[in-house]
Amino acid sequence: MQLNSSVPPGPIADKWENHKFSLPLVNPNNKRKFDIIMVGSGLAGASAAATLAELGYNVKVFCYQDSPRRAHSISAQGGINAAKNYQNDGDSVFRLFYDTVKGGDYRSREANVHRLAEVSVDIIDQCAAQGVPFAREYGGLLDNRSFGGAQVSRTFYARGQTGQQLLLGAYQALCRQIAKGKVEMHTRTEMLDLVIEDGIARGIVTRDMLTGEIRSHSAHVVVLGTGGYSNTYYLSTNAMGCNNTGTWRAHRRGAFFANPCYTQIHPTCIPSSDEFQSKLTLMSESLRNDGRIWVPKQADDTRSPDLIPEAERDYYLERRYPAFGNLVPRDVASRNAKSMIDVEKGVGQRKNGVYLDFSDAIARDGVQLITEKYGNLFDMYERITGEDPYKVPMRIYPAPHYTMGGLWVDYNLMSNVPGLFVIGEANFSDHGANRLGASALMQGLADGYFVLPYTIGGWLSGLLNTKPLPVDHEAFRKTEAEVADRINGFLSCRGSRSADWFHRELGKILWNYCGMARTESGLEKALSEIPALRSEFEKNLRVLGTNEQLNQSLEKAGRVADSIDLAELMCQDALHRRESCGGHFREESQTEEGEAKRDDENFTYVAAWESQGPGHAAALHKESLDFENVALTQRSYK
């Protein structure tokens, strides 16, 4: 099968404008004849659902939480990028585009990224009008900061809670449409399968998490905004409930999964403290603007940090990357932290961290200014660790945080399955092999507010005067039966281990062999261990209770089963990509200085995997990437 990215012709700066004009429109009176299913209520899902309802479509939204306001976008701290150039420091749409393509290590689709940069400015306008309380200058204008290694100040923020405020903006817009009856909201409802008939996505099968009811929903189009797959690692910065079921079930029904090995390990998280740890907490990357990262020069140095004199500290990022220092991109910062801990220079009781030290910043700017900038982060750190970062340097360590891979989509955000669109982190499209800071919120809202509402019309206009497939159609009945069988399988297994136990084991395999650094032999080992874990899961899982109740272990079992399968595909993809790029670091492919070395000749493509069914290796399809506007260079942050 040939993958058609549907990128419109013409100069890059005109593509989106021309494409919008060439897309067929749906007459306002006809919009109300179309039903849309939206799975997920995060930044992408909520913003898209609200906007589509405003346009007049009938939207059904599904989320597993008790309210759409809880989606994990809410945890994003740092900010959102936009090429407003309010600071007059040389920013432009082209520069944001260029930085994002380069930051993604030249593994993203140029046209998508340019569109993202173009609509970034509209997002800020929209959110400000909604009442998102962005930080302000004294004159009442919007404030910006430089973030995540960008050399211009283009990041808009709302204290350390930008994700929360943007999500609440989208949630409130969604609530307005719920009140108007244009959105039918289904909370505590989990999508468990995608229904396909005649090669086209027709609807979904859900489980009511309170009653266990298995139910079909039918529509003219299905949109997944179900987020990323960092939780495959067990320990990640994602929420406990974040899961891969939506995307993985769609994959099993024919949607291609693109670049699953592109994962982002965020450099500034709080190191795990014990084996009971259920998740890792991220500290905003903005901390690297003022904090200095160091480890003791001496391995196994157990002195408390204040007793280690300046001369015996290694500010390794400043030493290795004089131009960018502590602000190198995330993948570089994470790998360097790992390299320090690998040579026994880790700090803290478990020797699993590096210091992030604010003493110079406090001496320079005073406690008050530092509190204004980072107060809530410092408080959070103290609550979790019991240490006061105003006095003792923070300890940080990388943790899985974001996944650049996801379901393959074309320029219109439609997957290879007609009628199935994928938005936000759940798709693969804009970040290449590595995402820059403050770009996730930008992409989620770009897809939801400004891209999907246009492109979805292109699909729907062809369906005028058609009805969605009725939910008593055999295709729905058959899928419902399969979903029920799977649930019964979990409940009747009656083994001795919890779903969490399997998840933890899976996480260890993935972190060790498909984490910050990957090798041929390690990945092969993972690919032999994961099937063994799966067969143990099938034999020895224990889920108590019934389907007809709130049953959190049952929910977990289904999610872990899908994660085991996805983990295998991540390793398969990582093994096949014998180059290093962005977040995917293959030890066999590095420069003499230990930096990631791409192999542009052989790997300048998107790897889109087609499921061949359980127990069979997925088949690879390639979408080659052409760079016409940005020259491929080796990234250097020296």
Place this chain on the structure above:
Amino acid sequence: MRITLRVWRQPGPEAQGEFRTYEAPEVSEDMSFLELIDAVNEDLLEKGEEPIACDSDCREGICGMCGVMINGLPHGPSEGTATCQLHMRKFQDGDLIEVEPWRAAAFPVIRDLVVDRSAFDTIIESGGYVSVSTGSAPDANEILVPKSASDAAMDAAACIGCGACVAACPNSAAQLFTSAKLAHLNLLPQGQPERWDRVEIMVDTMEEFFGSCTNHGECEKACPKEITIDFIAMMNADYVKSKFKNRRRLGQKKAG
């Protein structure tokens, strides 16, 4: 350390509930409170007893999904801390900890520690937004917002919708939650056109579900985001004013 938990178990919304006691003999002080519940649940599963149903999601104190009464206090003993951010170092070896769901008529128990807080969503749906459809916004810097207004709005907007304020209130009132959303929007220039409608409809909707405020101030003390009851005063003042302001429209059809 050793901890004894007395946990409210209730199989379903209509079922009779009861406290059950569980021993946790090896608790690390670095554990979070919810990680302790996780560990107890692993134990229960092993013994063949159904795990305790308990909501949580981000475990970073921002999503608002978690929240239980811990020794009679919403989110437990630490001020400004959601349940998921509470760590066991706040407790002593040998402590007995009593864990209950939020208790409020508007938040019916679903199972064990899980309650239904959808009344909060209904309040927001009634008017907790600025009516601005996508694409119609002016350039962001054309709306000037005084920094003080923006900062105060942010203080209010920090609400995570967890319901601790309602759980803490002897009347199960939702004034703090409702006033926080009203203050967020009504302090900003963007919120002015709908200000008086918003306060009237949101307060009226709130009163369909929740009790009345009698100024105990327990909500402020329980709030994990330390949102101030000053916003309740602002809401009350605006509500009274709305009765006059909205009279100007007598004879006109109501917007929306």
